[in-house]
Amino acid sequence: MMRSIAYLLLLVVSLSSAASQADLLVEKKSFSMQNYTTIGGQTIAEVTIGWESYGALNDAKDNVILITHFFSGNSHAAGKYNSTDPLPGYWDAIIGPGKAIDTNKYFVISSDTLVNAFPHDPNVITTGPASINPATGKPYGLDFPVVTIADFVQVQHALLSSLGIDKLHAVIGPSMGSLQAIEWAARYPDQVERMISVIGAGAMDAWSIMALEHWARAIKADPNWNNGNYYQAQAPLAGVTNALAMITQNAMHPVSMNMRSPSQAVLPEAGLASVTNSLPALDYLFGSAALRAPLADANHILYLVRANQLFVAGHNQDLATGLSAIKAKTLFLPASNDLLLQPYLAKQTVALLEQQGKNPQYEEIQGIWGHLDGIFSIASKADTIAEFLNTP
Amino acid sequence: MMRSIAYLLLLVVSLSSAASQADLLVEKKSFSMQNYTTIGGQTIAEVTIGWESYGALNDAKDNVILITHFFSGNSHAAGKYNSTDPLPGYWDAIIGPGKAIDTNKYFVISSDTLVNAFPHDPNVITTGPASINPATGKPYGLDFPVVTIADFVQVQHALLSSLGIDKLHAVIGPSMGSLQAIEWAARYPDQVERMISVIGAGAMDAWSIMALEHWARAIKADPNWNNGNYYQAQAPLAGVTNALAMITQNAMHPVSMNMRSPSQAVLPEAGLASVTNSLPALDYLFGSAALRAPLADANHILYLVRANQLFVAGHNQDLATGLSAIKAKTLFLPASNDLLLQPYLAKQTVALLEQQGKNPQYEEIQGIWGHLDGIFSIASKADTIAEFLNTP
Numbered sequence: 001m002m003r004s005i006a007y008l009l010l011l012v013v014s015l016s017s018a019a020s021q022a023d024l025l026v027e028k029k030s031f032s033m034q035n036y037t038t039i040g041g042q043t044i045a046e047v048t049i050g051w052e053s054y055g056a057l058n059d060a061k062d063n064v065i066l067i068t069h070f071f072s073g074n075s076h077a078a079g080k081y082n083s084t085d086p087l088p089g090y091w092d093a094i095i096g097p098g099k100a101i102d103t104n105k106y107f108v109i110s111s112d113t114l115v116n117a118f119p120h121d122p123n124v125i126t127t128g129p130a131s132i133n134p135a136t137g138k139p140y141g142l143d144f145p146v147v148t149i150a151d152f153v154q155v156q157h158a159l160l161s162s163l164g165i166d167k168l169h170a171v172i173g174p175s176m177g178s179l180q181a182i183e184w185a186a187r188y189p190d191q192v193e194r195m196i197s198v199i200g201a202g203a204m205d206a207w208s209i210m211a212l213e214h215w216a217r218a219i220k221a222d223p224n225w226n227n228g229n230y231y232q233a234q235a236p237l238a239g240v241t242n243a244l245a246m247i248t249q250n251a252m253h254p255v256s257m258n259m260r261s262p263s264q265a266v267l268p269e270a271g272l273a274s275v276t277n278s279l280p281a282l283d284y285l286f287g288s289a290a291l292r293a294p295l296a297d298a299n300h301i302l303y304l305v306r307a308n309q310l311f312v313a314g315h316n317q318d319l320a321t322g323l324s325a326i327k328a329k330t331l332f333l334p335a336s337n338d339l340l341l342q343p344y345l346a347k348q349t350v351a352l353l354e355q356q357g358k359n360p361q362y363e364e365i366q367g368i369w370g371h372l373d374g375i376f377s378i379a380s381k382a383d384t385i386a387e388f389l390n391t392p
Numbered sequence: 393m394m395r396s397i398a399y400l401l402l403l404v405v406s407l408s409s410a411a412s413q414a415d416l417l418v419e420k421k422s423f424s425m426q427n428y429t430t431i432g433g434q435t436i437a438e439v440t441i442g443w444e445s446y447g448a449l450n451d452a453k454d455n456v457i458l459i460t461h462f463f464s465g466n467s468h469a470a471g472k473y474n475s476t477d478p479l480p481g482y483w484d485a486i487i488g489p490g491k492a493i494d495t496n497k498y499f500v501i502s503s504d505t506l507v508n509a510f511p512h513d514p515n516v517i518t519t520g521p522a523s524i525n526p527a528t529g530k531p532y533g534l535d536f537p538v539v540t541i542a543d544f545v546q547v548q549h550a551l552l553s554s555l556g557i558d559k560l561h562a563v564i565g566p567s568m569g570s571l572q573a574i575e576w577a578a579r580y581p582d583q584v585e586r587m588i589s590v591i592g593a594g595a596m597d598a599w600s601i602m603a604l605e606h607w608a609r610a611i612k613a614d615p616n617w618n619n620g621n622y623y624q625a626q627a628p629l630a631g632v633t634n635a636l637a638m639i640t641q642n643a644m645h646p647v648s649m650n651m652r653s654p655s656q657a658v659l660p661e662a663g664l665a666s667v668t669n670s671l672p673a674l675d676y677l678f679g680s681a682a683l684r685a686p687l688a689d690a691n692h693i694l695y696l697v698r699a700n701q702l703f704v705a706g707h708n709q710d711l712a713t714g715l716s717a718i719k720a721k722t723l724f725l726p727a728s729n730d731l732l733l734q735p736y737l738a739k740q741t742v743a744l745l746e747q748q749g750k751n752p753q754y755e756e757i758q759g760i761w762g763h764l765d766g767i768f769s770i771a772s773k774a775d776t777i778a779e780f781l782n783t784p
Contacts, residue, residue, distance in 0.1 A: 040664045146664050206653030206673035207646035213674050214606070214641070216667070217634045221613040227668070242609045249606070254599035254734065261598030266704055272432045272538050275608070275694045276619070279701060281598035282605050302667045309671060312658050339731060342646065 023088065024079030024096050024103070026052050030125045031159040039154075039315060042145030045134045047155055050112040050125030054078050054095055055103030057163070064165050065101055065389070066156065067091065067110035068173030068180035070375070071304060072117055072247060074124045077110040078103075081123070091174075093379040100382035101389065106169060111159060113152040113180070115144075115303040121295045129228065129299035141299060142228035149176070149311045153183045170194035170389055171328075174374040175341065176304075179311050182326075182349070186314035189327040196331045196385065199365070199374030201341050202349030203312035203319040208341065211250065216305045218242035219298045228299050237293045243301055244289035250340045253370030261285070313349075320352050330358070331388045333381055335365040335373035361388065415480065416471030416488050416495070418444050422517045423551040431546075431707060434537030437526045439547055442504040442517030446470050446487055447495030449555070456557050457493055457781070458548065459483065459502035460565030460572035462767070463696060464509055464639060466516045469502040470495075473515070483566075485771040492774035493781065498561060503551060505544040505572070507536075507695040513687045521620065521691035533691060534620035541568070541703045545575045562586035562781055563720075566766040567733065568696075571703050574718075574741070578706035581719040586781065588723045591757070591766030593733050594741030595704035595711040600733065603642065608697045610634035611690045620691050629685045635693055636681035642732045645762030653677070705741075712744050722750070723780045725773055727757040727765035753780065 032048040052075050057064065067077045069090075078095035080088050094100040095108055116126035129144040160166070171192055173181045178200020185195040201208065222239025224230055249257070262280040270277040278286075314322020332350055334343035343364055353360040363384055367377035424440040444467050449456065459469045461482075470487035472480050486492040487500055508518035521536040552558070563584055565573040570592020577587040593600065614631025616622055641649070654672040662669040670678075706714020724742055726735035735756055745752040755776055759769035 039659065142666065142668065146667060148659070148664075205646065205650050206655070206676075207641075207649045209656070209671060209673045210637075210641055210649070210653075210677045213677075214634070214638055217637075217678075218610070218613065220668075221610065221631065221634060223615050239613065242606070242613060245602075245609075246606055249599075249602055254597065254736065257599045257602070258597050261602075263598070264601065266709060267431065267540070267702065267707055271698065271702055272540075274534065275538060275691075275698045276534065276612075279601060281601045284598075285602045285605075286609075299667075306663065306667045310659065310663055315659055317658060344646065 023083050024054055024092075025083065026054060026079035026081060026089070028052055028075070028081070028123055028125065031162060033155065033158050036155060036158075038145050039148045039150045040146055044127065044145065047114060047127040048125060049114065049127065049155055049159065050075050050123075051159060052076060052079075052089075052110045054108040055106050057107040057165070061165050062167055062169065063106050064160070064168050065106045065108045066160070066168050066171040066184070067095070067108060068152075068156070068171065068177035068184075069110070069113065070173070070175035070177050071308070073177070074116055074118065074121065075110040075112040076123055078108070090375050091378060094382050094385060100386040101172070102386070106389075109160070111156045114147050114155060115300045115307065117297070117301050117304050118292075118295045119297050119300055126300075128297070128303055130231070130297040139231040141231065144299070144303065146306055147303060148307050148315060149179045149183050150187060150315050152180055152307070153187055156180070156184075157188060166191060168192045170196060172196040172198065173200070174198040174378070175200060175371065176308060179308065182313045183311075185326045185328040185330070186322045187325075189325045192328045194331070194389065195326070195328040196333065196388065197346060197349075198333045198378065199335050199338055199341055199371055200332070201345035202323060202352070204309055205345065208345070209309045211340065212305045212309050215243040215246055216302050218246060219301055222298070225298055230298070235294075236298045237290070240293040240296050240298050240301065241286060241290045244292055244296065245286050248285065248289060251371040253337050253339060253368055255368040256370070259368075319349070320356075323349065323352050324356055326353070326358070329388070330360040331384070332360060332362045333365055333374070333384070335367060335369075335371060335377070337367060337369070337373060338371045340371040415475050416446055416484075417475065418446060418471035418473060418481070420444055420467070420473070420515055420517065423554060425547065425550050428547060428550075430537050431540045431542045432538055436519065436537065439506060439519040440517060441506065441519065441547055441551065442467050442515075443551060444468060444471075444481075444502045446500040447498050449499040449557070453557050454559055454561065455498050456552070456560050457498045457500045458552070458560050458563045458576070459487070459500060460544075460548070460563065460569035460576075461502065461505065462565070462567035462569050463700070465569070466508055466510065466513065467502040467504045468515055470500070482767050483770060486774050486777060492778040493564070494778070498781075501552070503548045506539050506547060507692045507699065509689070509693050509696050510684075510687045511689050511692055518692075520689070520695055522623070522689040531623040533623065536691070536695065538698055539695060540699050540707060541571045541575050542579060542707050544572055544699070545579055548572070548576075549580060558583060560584045562588060564588040564590065565592070566590040566770075567592060567763065568700060571700065574705045575703075577718045577720040577722065578714045581717045584720045586723070587718070587720040588725065588777065588780065589738060589741070590725045590770065591727050591730055591733055591763055592724070593737035594715060594744070596701055597737065600737070601701045603732065604697045604701050607635040607638055608694050610638060611693060614690070617690055622690070627686075628690045629682070632685040632688050632690050632693065633678060633682045636684055636688065637678050640677065640681060643763040645729050645731060645760055647760040648762070651760075711741070712748075715741065715744050716748055718745070718750070721780070722752040723776070724752060724754045725757055725766070725776070727759060727761075727763060727769070729759060729761070729765060730763045732763040
């Protein structure tokens with residue numbers, strides 16, 4: 001029987017929170033704004049994103065921590081929608097009453113991004129190529145403007161402004177969420193007091209730009225993609241499946257993958273009969289990806305890839321210039337065994353900040369999950385995060 | 393101007409051999425055998441593979457070292473066909489008169505494999521799906537039987553037998569060549585005195601089986617692949633290009649890739665205009681791959697992927713059983729920064745050999761090339777290799 005990766009994640013997260021207190025119950029809300037103009041100078045008539053919050057906003061509105069999500073994630077960072085949900089949000093191990101990001105003290109707000117990869121997930125609210133273009137009454141497709149991490153951040157800024165919030169005690173995110181966190185600190189330096197980058201980077205290097213492209217190429221190679229025009233036809237699920245399988249593997253590590261994958265007979269009969277036959281490890285990886293593919297949108301993944309490929313903190317001349325604007329205290333938590341965004345990326349950003357006379361903190365997360373140690377092993381840095389947040 | 397990876401490799405190899413003596417001139421030869429029966433029990437009417445040799449076979453025919461090549465490589469391991477060739481063979485740094493694999497002492501023979509990935513390279517002689525099936529007068533396509541690393545080795549064994557050689561002083565290969573070297577030691581234990589595995593593994597694990605599959609999926613996703621029937625039509629060059637780009641990236645490392653790739657403007661105009669536009673780093677990686685794609689055959693790559701996916705030394709019950717047959721002295725040289733076949737794979741094989749009371753040697757190659765340190769940084773292990781070969 002094939003055990004899906006979703007099931008695996010369920011097990012891991014369940015185990016890691018087995019002893020937790022009563023579930024934090026949360027609800028998804030949404031925020032809309034009209035005529036948003038992108039960094040590239042295009043105007044989107046209406047953008048809507050989802051968000052969640054945990055804890056209470058104080059009267060001074062100065063106890064706010066913003067959580068920004070990773071490539072395959074969404075704003076469900078903590079708690080459950082219903083007590084019967086199999087899984088809490090992805091960082092439930094560190095967000096909640098008495099936890100590292102203590103919702104008894106802080107108003108924690110978690111935001112969806114534009115062009116979320118899984119717009120058909122009922123818990124995702126996003127705007128992107130699959131959204132209806134009010135000018136045509138049909139999905140935008142590739143008419144949707146290219147957006148950047150800076151656009152994600154500007155829309156989040158508008159969301160916070162709508163709540164009367166003009167200062168962040170901290171902004172924290174893993175992976176693509178780290179890019180948003182750094183962008184926040186660079187773009188709104190007077191509004192961000194602390195920034196925590198988990199499994200992240202200050203800019204994409206050529207290596208990472210290329211690594212992301214393989215995901216995009218898998219989608220573009222599917223004839224059903226049809227240059228982005230598939231909303232009245234069959235979605236390019238084969239291409240999306242291949243992309244999601246690559247994303248999963250890139251985000252993991254041999255130790256954890258080999259622990260979970262079924263083993264293979266010496267000279268497996270089917271595998272030896274034809275190169276078109278599958279193998280147990282492939283059923284495991286690609287089967288899990290195929291189950292999730294219908295919740296994704298192919299164009300959204302392409303837009304997310306591009307947003308990441310274009311990233312350099314501040315989007316201003318170069319990385320050093322972008323970082324020079326940052327006034328926040330910073331903490332970097334890459335994962336030692338990360339094979340996707342290796343620790344050298346965080347180290348390069350830290351080195352630049354140090355050259356600018358700043359005092360970034362740096363610690364590595366240990367674990368067997370590779371990039372995903374930023375999610376599954378985050379509790380190992382709970383004390384570091386709590387101390388960073390609670391130091392004035 | 394785009395600098396191709398081929399050009400980059402040229403530079404590296406040229407620099408590394410700049411001070412070498414007069415070029416070793418070599419010629420490609422070929423070996424054919426009739427009615428070869430595969431490990432899977434299928435018969436191929438005729439198989440032909442290419443080979444080269446350096447140095448002279450002694451009268452006792454006991455000074456033979458066999459070199460087995462990597463996934464994207466061929467039997468051109470050393471020397472040049474003509475003194476004007478831009479590049480010598482891939483391991484020229486360690487094969488030649490007075491070098492670590494000293495052709496003044498040893499008769500070094502290097503063999504092509506079945507289903508070589510680049511059958512349209514004029515210096516490759518191989519048999520595979522692109523070969524003419526004598527039963528039909530047309531290319532085999534997917535009618536060609538699945539072959540294994542053990543089949544590569546059995547055909548090489550027939551080649552050596554045809555030369556009257558029944559003992560190997562050593563067998564040495566990098567990457568997929570390492571798989572062949574280990575298979576030689578496990579399959580013909582009384583004929584192999586020394587085995588050197590460079591950037592290799594004793595068996596593919598689930599992680600590696602999955603990693604290889606992304607290359608295959610890229611090809612199968614191309615509509616021109618047409619279930620392997622494209623020999624009378626357009627070859628699936630787009631799929632092959634995507635596969636070769638992945639192979640290149642998987643075999644490299646961020647440090648070397650970032651040194652060579654062109655940099656990107658902050659907010660590059662074309663990249664911001666459309667997700668269908670390219671970026672400089674992508675032109676570099678995929679442009680190089682596209683240049684090499686016409687020399688490859690899509691089906692051959694699929695068969696090579698499958699041969700690797702099925703590998704376990706000895707193809708007998710499990711890895712420990714296969715290794716238990718080995719009588720050769722063994723040396724393992726993984727690369728510390730390898731992201732494709734990480735050192736844990738060699739370590740696992742070494743640990744099993746040690747449990748069996750054997751005495752494998754183990755050293756790691758250092759460098760900035762990742763997996764390709766097994767090629768480009770091999771000279772750093774010249775002394776280790778020479779000592780291993782020259783110790784009785």
